[in-house]
């Protein structure tokens with residue numbers, strides 16, 4: 539049976555970080571099962587609205603069946619198309635806040651058919667959007683050992699990446715790798731980890747990130763947020779691993795630092811107002827939340843506010 543339960547991570551903190559205006563327009567870039575979306579809707583009045591994105595058709599179908607609210611629009615799309623979609627709707631520069639709760643949802647992880655889990659057997663798919671792109675199994679079949687090792691190292695920070703890639707290619711001489719447990723067992727034959735951590739954790743994360751182009755999409759969407767957000771609009775972004783968090787951190791830092799001016803030169807107004815965002819810091823899940831929801835253990839929430847000035851720095 540497919541579970542639809544997803545416990546929203548850092549629910550209160552991430553919604554408070556949006557500093558909601560009751561009549562504002564908000565984006566939930568990662569609808570999932572709509573926990574955060576509902577939290578935002580609950581704080582808006584009749585004139586407020588939420589535009590939600592999810593690239594997983596099951597999330598969008600869930601929204602259609604379970605959300606009946608005129609203030610909500612749910613779009614089946616990767617959030618990387620946000621800029622273009624909002625521009626078509628004449629909403630560029632009018633969004634009061636963007637919430638992103640990155641990664642996969644519990645229903646995606648828990649449903650073995652989606653191929654994300656190394657704990658239960660299923661087809662080795664790993665696509666969040668099963669209507670396009672190639673599955674993890676197809677990619678592993680066609681990629682060479684160097685490409686596989688690079689992905690596992692770059693996106694999983696897995697030291698044994700080369701050994702894993704060689705083991706995969708060795709097995710593929712005799713059989714096709716089509717299921718999650720086949721792959722998990724190959725990796726377990728190469729990697730040793732501490733008791734609580736499955737040896738395939740890092741590799742599965744890496745392949746998932748690669749198959750869904752997660753980091754590229756995140757970086758592109760952050761750039762789009764510059765034009766999407768209204769002055770004083772907020773970014774509230776929850777990430778779940780250091781590589782993802784680094785992208786968010788560096789984006790905010792890059793756009794919130796004043797340009798260093800040569801000493802002794804007169805300071806012009808235009809020089810001072812060059813930052814695009816104000817960095818409002820990071821937060822972690824509370825101890826109580828971590829005790830109640832293991833998934834929140836690695837969550838990092840970063841918050842930034844679009845500055846009032848609309849021109850881009852040169």
Ligand SMILES: C[S@@+](CC[C@H](N)C(=O)[O-])C[C@H]1O[C@@H](n2cnc3c(N)ncnc32)[C@H](O)[C@@H]1O
Pocket residue numbers: 544545546547567568569570571572573574575591592593594597615616617618639640641642643644666752755
């Ligand atoms: C962690 S869950 C979000 C859960 C949601 N906040 C809730 O409370 O129910 C992440 C969701 O974002 C979606 N997602 C991840 N990357 C995406 C992307 N690039 N574009 C659109 N949706 C994406 C996934 O399909 C998944 O449903």
